[in-house]
Amino acid sequence: xxxxxxxxxxxxxxxxxxxxxxxxxxxxxHGKLDSAIVIFDKLTDxxxxxxxxxxxxxxxxxxxxxxxxxxxxKTEHYSPALNTKNGVVYLPKSKNNLNNRTxxxxxxxxxxxx
Amino acid sequence: xxxxxxxxPRVFIDASNMSARLQYIHSVTGSEVTxxxxxxxxxxxxxxxxxxxxxxxxxxxxxxxxVGEVRQLCSLQEIATGDFVIANTCIWEKPLNxxxxxxxxxxxxKIDLWFSKQSLSVEENYILRQSAMLSKLGEFGFDNSLSExxxxxxxxxxxxxxxxxxxxxxxxxxxxxxYGGII
Numbered sequence: 001x002x003x004x005x006x007x008x009x010x011x012x013x014x015x016x017x018x019x020x021x022x023x024x025x026x027x028x029x030h031g032k033l034d035s036a037i038v039i040f041d042k043l044t045d046x047x048x049x050x051x052x053x054x055x056x057x058x059x060x061x062x063x064x065x066x067x068x069x070x071x072x073x074k075t076e077h078y079s080p081a082l083n084t085k086n087g088v089v090y091l092p093k094s095k096n097n098l099n100n101r102t103x104x105x106x107x108x109x110x111x112x113x114x
Numbered sequence: 115x116x117x118x119x120x121x122x123p124r125v126f127i128d129a130s131n132m133s134a135r136l137q138y139i140h141s142v143t144g145s146e147v148t149x150x151x152x153x154x155x156x157x158x159x160x161x162x163x164x165x166x167x168x169x170x171x172x173x174x175x176x177x178x179x180x181v182g183e184v185r186q187l188c189s190l191q192e193i194a195t196g197d198f199v200i201a202n203t204c205i206w207e208k209p210l211n212x213x214x215x216x217x218x219x220x221x222x223x224k225i226d227l228w229f230s231k232q233s234l235s236v237e238e239n240y241i242l243r244q245s246a247m248l249s250k251l252g253e254f255g256f257d258n259s260l261s262e263x264x265x266x267x268x269x270x271x272x273x274x275x276x277x278x279x280x281x282x283x284x285x286x287x288x289x290x291x292x293y294g295g296i297i
Contacts, residue, residue, distance in 0.1 A: 040267075047252040047263045077252045077266065104249035104257050105124040106235065107180050108204035 026052040031066025051081035115172040120179035121162040134255025142269045145170040174198040194221035200228045205244035209292040211284045228281035230261040
């Protein structure tokens with residue numbers, strides 16, 4: 001089973017609790033960049049998570065707006081977040097996509113004995 | 115500094131992948147980077163490796179390869195006489211990281227050695243290993259390790275400051291954790 005955490009309007013102390021244990025994280029405050037960076041900085045491996053943005057405000061000056069976040073994630077080479085700004089999003093039903101990404105090449109062995 | 119990568123086709127995948135690696139090196143060093151060149155096989159180095167240079171003024175080597183290959187490379191005079199080596203690889207079996215450091219210190223007592231952040235993995239016959247894995251995470255254009263991702267995230271702090279955050283420095287002092295302990 002996949003672990004998801006959803007935030008909307010909440011305090012950082014609440015959304016940082018056990019943050020590393022989730023696979024899919026909804027970024028708080030409708031994708032405000034400052035709030036998202038707090039999440040990224042707290043994670044041990046922020047690139048290993050999937051993100052959801054519930055953006056229904058465009059780039060409103062006072063609340064929400066994920067345009068800056070989208071640009072930031074692109075610059076920092078994150079995989080794009082699932083973002084409601086582009087329409088309805090469908091959450092992946094399983095961890096298969098994530099598992100495919102976390103598989104890879106172990107750099108052990110190859111005649112390692114001294 | 116020089117950047118060396120294994121010729122293992124699971125690491126050195128294709129031209130697009132390696133071009134993305136050059137872009138990554140440019141981003142984390144903030145300097146110009148040459149293209150990839152081959153280090154040909156020799157009696158001292160029986161495998162082919164690829165290398166590039168970043169014009170950052172640092173006298174060190176960043177190696178992405180299997181730990182056995184890193185061991186071979188670190189026995190070379192040209193690498194051991196630098197200021198540091200950053201080993202983007204597995205420790206695999208402790209205290210292999212210290213053994214590599216000791217071997218280089220016979221040539222250069224002042225050298226610093228950094229290893230990637232490790233995780234425990236279960237291998238054949240249920241043996242636990244200290245592992246670093248290259249995974250398809252993020253949009254870097256090449257398979258990357260956790261330490262490479264952390265290095266990139268901290269690149270604006272300066273290269274060596276970012277290295278201190280992203281990699282673990284190997285101490286020449288033998289600690290209890292070097293005898294079966296968990297990092």
